[in-house]
Amino acid sequence: MTCISCAGAALDRGGMTLTRRESSPIPVEADSICPDRFIGLNEADIARLPAFYGRRQVTLGDLFEIEGVGATDITVTGDLAAVKKIGHGMTMGRVTVEGPVGQHTGARMTGGELVVRGDAGDWLGAYMAGGRIVVEGNAGHFVGGAYSGDTKGMRGGTILVKGDVGREAGGRMRRGLIIVLGDTGEFTAARMLAGTVFVRGRLGARAGAGMKRGTVVAFGEVAELLPTFRYTCTYRPVFMRCYLRRLRETGLVAEGELEGELFRRSIGDLTNGGRGEVLVRAERE
Amino acid sequence: MRVNGVEIEDTFAEAFGMWGARLVVTAETLEWARTAGAAATGFATSIIGCGCEAGINELVRAQDTPDDRPGIIVLLFTMSRAAMEQQLMLRIGQTIMTCPTTACYDGLPDGEERFKVGGKLRYFGDGFQRSKLLDGRRLWRIPVMDGEFVVEESFGAAKAVGGGNFFIMAGDLERALAAAQAAVAAMRGVPGVVMPFPGGVVRSGSKTSSRYKGQHASSNTPYCPTLRGFEKSDLREGENAVLEIVIDGLTSDAVAEATRVGVVAACCDGVLRISAGNYGGSLGQFKFALHDLVSA
Numbered sequence: 001m002t003c004i005s006c007a008g009a010a011l012d013r014g015g016m017t018l019t020r021r022e023s024s025p026i027p028v029e030a031d032s033i034c035p036d037r038f039i040g041l042n043e044a045d046i047a048r049l050p051a052f053y054g055r056r057q058v059t060l061g062d063l064f065e066i067e068g069v070g071a072t073d074i075t076v077t078g079d080l081a082a083v084k085k086i087g088h089g090m091t092m093g094r095v096t097v098e099g100p101v102g103q104h105t106g107a108r109m110t111g112g113e114l115v116v117r118g119d120a121g122d123w124l125g126a127y128m129a130g131g132r133i134v135v136e137g138n139a140g141h142f143v144g145g146a147y148s149g150d151t152k153g154m155r156g157g158t159i160l161v162k163g164d165v166g167r168e169a170g171g172r173m174r175r176g177l178i179i180v181l182g183d184t185g186e187f188t189a190a191r192m193l194a195g196t197v198f199v200r201g202r203l204g205a206r207a208g209a210g211m212k213r214g215t216v217v218a219f220g221e222v223a224e225l226l227p228t229f230r231y232t233c234t235y236r237p238v239f240m241r242c243y244l245r246r247l248r249e250t251g252l253v254a255e256g257e258l259e260g261e262l263f264r265r266s267i268g269d270l271t272n273g274g275r276g277e278v279l280v281r282a283e284r285e
Numbered sequence: 286m287r288v289n290g291v292e293i294e295d296t297f298a299e300a301f302g303m304w305g306a307r308l309v310v311t312a313e314t315l316e317w318a319r320t321a322g323a324a325a326t327g328f329a330t331s332i333i334g335c336g337c338e339a340g341i342n343e344l345v346r347a348q349d350t351p352d353d354r355p356g357i358i359v360l361l362f363t364m365s366r367a368a369m370e371q372q373l374m375l376r377i378g379q380t381i382m383t384c385p386t387t388a389c390y391d392g393l394p395d396g397e398e399r400f401k402v403g404g405k406l407r408y409f410g411d412g413f414q415r416s417k418l419l420d421g422r423r424l425w426r427i428p429v430m431d432g433e434f435v436v437e438e439s440f441g442a443a444k445a446v447g448g449g450n451f452f453i454m455a456g457d458l459e460r461a462l463a464a465a466q467a468a469v470a471a472m473r474g475v476p477g478v479v480m481p482f483p484g485g486v487v488r489s490g491s492k493t494s495s496r497y498k499g500q501h502a503s504s505n506t507p508y509c510p511t512l513r514g515f516e517k518s519d520l521r522e523g524e525n526a527v528l529e530i531v532i533d534g535l536t537s538d539a540v541a542e543a544t545r546v547g548v549v550a551a552c553c554d555g556v557l558r559i560s561a562g563n564y565g566g567s568l569g570q571f572k573f574a575l576h577d578l579v580s581a
Contacts, residue, residue: 175418213415215417236313237426237433238311238388239352239417239424239426239433241352241353241354242351243417243419245351245352246420275415
């Protein structure tokens with residue numbers, strides 16, 4: 001026989017699973033799927049949390065089969081391609097999405113971990129301030145971006161996308177780290193204020209357009225750098241070694257996934273002060 | 286008590302509370318890291334005249350440093366928090382930053398006190414400095430002529446122990462030196478301690494009084510063999526050379542372990558006695574009894 005607190009901990013480890021009842025192209029807004037919203041609730045309470053099915057307000061129970069216990073480990077399965085805002089604003093816990101997921105996943109989150117075992121839609125981690133997002137497939141446009149009217153995008157935390165991302169990843173980013181192991185679309189880190197973006201694949205055209213400060217690192221091919229970027233030197237940035245070591249230590253990237261010692265440094269965007277930088281991996285001559 | 290036929294005197298070393306900091310200094314090669322460490326710990330033998338006591342504690346393999354480059358651990362000890370901040374600024378700014386290829390990281394992230402060092406040194410960058418926030422630790426990138434000097438925003442310091450010691454009395458200088466070197470070599474394997482004097486050994490041990498006004502420390506006359514028969518002497522017949530090893534550590538356990546290891550290693554051929562310095566137990570916060578340590 002276990003004590004009450006031990007039993008509670010054991011139950012919490014079991015986690016909560018939400019399974020989509022049907023496949024539908026109609027958009028669902030499910031910002032209730034968030035560890036913070038599940039705290040202290042049982043299955044029936046969670047089933048009563050609100051969601052939007054198209055423009056109609058429904059409950060999570062109408063859309064998902066809900067089973068399990070605990071708030072800190074949530075798994076969402078089924079057809080989620082049209083389900084938006086999972087993990088929206090989460091501050092703690094872990095959410096695992098099995099399969100492709102819709103837009104705004106992990107937007108405005110400040111803590112915890114969100115894992116997507118598939119592709120993610122646009123605005124992944126938009127305006128995020130902390131925590132970690134890992135996407136095992138591709139992600140859409142505006143990863144870690146700023147919403148219209150916001151002066152800042154991502155303000156902290158880490159986003160790892162193992163596939164490709166669309167345009168304007170890290171747009172208006174203020175702080176934090178975005179790692180893309182595939183290619184990026186146009187205008188990566190456009191109007192970036194600070195922070196760091198790593199791209200292992202092809203860095204899309206016009207990267208860093210209008211950036212004020214911050215760092216874009218290209219480990220692979222670079223489509224084109226704007227003429228408002230000026231080459232400064234080829235050197236060994238020690239801070240890059242700190243990043244790569246830390247990423248390996250935390251298990252975010254595997255040994256050999258991101259490597260580089262020597263980088264060509266260009267500063268820009270000279271139309272906006274020129275205090276940003278684009279580092280492109282160079283080979284030793 | 287005897288070890289290898291050497292008498293261990295039934296006495297204790299008296300040590301004091303200090304503030305300790307731990308720096309991780311890396312460079313492209315171990316040689317440059319050691320060069321930086323030697324510069325940073327130069328003129329840091331005694332707080333009596335140097336402002337701090339410091340030494341290189343251990344070498345660190347590349348896979349164990351924050352930037353995957355070979356490095357060293359520097360320990361730095363001061364009597365006050367204000368002195369610690371001043372010494373960190375001076376030594377990191379004037380010796381580590383100036384040494385080619387180096388970077389400097391905080392080795393005491395959980396220290397009780399934090400001192401803004403990189404956050405002030407960054408102004409050397411004349412507005413072109415950059416920072417990166419990595420897992421809550423801010424690293425400053427200061428432009429220098431070989432690339433960038435990376436230094437952590439702030440460094441931790443913790444209450445530490447300074448002034449642990451023991452004396453090696455030998456029949457002649459050669460044997461005293463050999464024993465002292467053997468002791469220091471063994472003690473260098475103990476984490477968290479440094480022996481701040483040249484080569485880890487001090488010959489000019491001091492007492493805290495003087496016949497001259499304004500002189501705070503003077504020759505440890507009871508242990509000077511040349512004064513035997515003239516001044517009150519604590520040396521015995523046949524003891525013609527004395528060397529002292531002073532130990533500063535981040536914890537009292539580290540100082541105790543280093544003392545134990547050192548005393549045992551110093552019990553070489555030709556050494557007559559091992560003793561320790563104290564003030565009767567009335568001044569220091571820490572006491573390290575030689576018999577207790579050696580028999581532990």
